[in-house]
Amino acid sequence: MGGDSGPPVTVPAALAALKKHPLLQITLVGDEQQITPLLTSLSPNDATRVDIVHTSVAISAHARPDKVLRGSRDSSMFIAVDRVRQGLADACVSAGNTGALLMAGRHLLDAIPGIDKPAIMATLPATRSGGYSYLLDVGANVSNNAAELYQFALMGSVLASSLSERPHARVALLNIGAEANKGTPEIQQAASLLADSPELNYIGFIEGNQLYDGVADVIVCDGFTGNITIKTSAGAVKVIQGLLTKTIRAGWYFRLLSLFARPLLLGIQKELNPARYNGATLVGLSGIIVKSHGHASQDGFEHAIRHAIKQVEDDVPALIAGKMNHASE
Known part of the structure; x- marks a missing residue:
């Protein structure tokens, strides 16, 4: 029940998902006094599919991630992840402190055999049909060696196949150039591993200016590079939206043109809406997180819940474990 807005956003999003998925059961972990008033619209039948686990302890967005292990075991985040560990929940969705969530996940859930480090995989808009590509790692790690990048590629291909139903997901390495001799030794070594793997549909290097072209379904990079990339992308979207608004308001002529161009502008606004791309998955662990x-709207948080539902339906951790087993053979 975390995030910038807390239960007023996350609870309605959970209830909206409940109505769209008849088999869904939801446990809301947080302050019962804040949650209960938001459940008045529930029908008697739907009410039987919602549980509340009360705790008034929350981890602040500015708290040190290691606090979740030292002094916040009663926090909503820790309890939610622990329910996945115990098998009381199939997945955890949180808008809280990213570092703390990563720390809780690593502490409570086992790594999938063959995975050295988990990664965070985010969704990117793409201009091709289908509209999405996936980027990992976007911040779970500061640096990664070639073997870890190879593991990210295997995990990313499984998750892309689940979320986008692309059985032969195209995998690329993010690099400073497309030429074979470009990149750090780690990237060069990772490229050799990916090219030699029969488990992957590896298409080679791509540069930053190709991220949104849709040439790859999965784009692999180290966590430091990925985190800067994803945040730069979010900033660029805000600038574009701001420039469009500023231009329209600049004079009557542009306001008049905007009336005629309204369908086009609405289409662009829909494509740039961050809610469509909300929900980054922590991959590499035995449970789904x-x-x-944190700024997500109700629609955005509901989209993150849909991400989790699809991964539960496909049992993505088991698929990743199978992929790692085949790769090791």
């Missing part, structure tokens, strides 16, 4: 952006 989806991280929503």
